[in-house]
Amino acid sequence: MPFENPSREHIKELLKAARNVAVVGLSDKPDRVSHMVAEAMQKKGYRIIPVNPNAESILGETCYATLSDIPEPVDIVNVFRRSEHVVPVAEEAVRIKAKVFWLQQGIYNEEAAEIAKAGGLDVIMDRCIKVEDSILLPGGK
Structure with missing residues (x-):
């Protein structure tokens, strides 16, 4: 059975419930899409936790080399990595007991989705x- 994203209503509920969003592959360069998306989400009230082993801080937050290094609970793991590199991220998202595994636009990997789903995560x-977030929660959370 091919993968299907959750309903828009379910995605809305996931976003409303989320506080901490770990962004894997968050760039420290302001002109990169990952940076622009994370900054916009931060301005909407989400706590952005950068996962980038090559930076010390991004958007005023401490960077972590891996998801496992984050010392607090993570609600959403938001991934900016190429599709062929996301299986280990899914495995780590399961290990840290995140709630949602979210692959950004253009990123799709059925194996990673199966790993995350089997670990109890919602997958987008x-x-x-x-x-x-802009469509489903235009006025904020």
């Missing part, structure tokens, strides 16, 4: 979290 693929 090939959708931009900023766009979904």
Whole structure:
């Protein structure tokens, strides 16, 4: 059975419940899409936790080399990595007991989705979290 994203109503509920969003592949360069999306989400009230082993801080938040290094609970793991590199991220998202595994627009990997689903996570693929948040929660959370 091919993968299907959750309903828009379910995605809305996931976003409303989320506080901490770990962004894997968040760039420290302001002109990169990952940076722009994370900054917009931060301005909407989400706590952005950067996962980038090559930076110390991004958007005023401490960077972590891996999801496992984050010392607090993570609600959404938002991924900006190429599709072929997301299986280990899914495995780690399961290990840290995140609630949602979210692959940004253009990123799709059925194996990663199966791993995350089997670990109890809701999975969203090939959708931009900023766009979904703007459509589903235009006035904020």
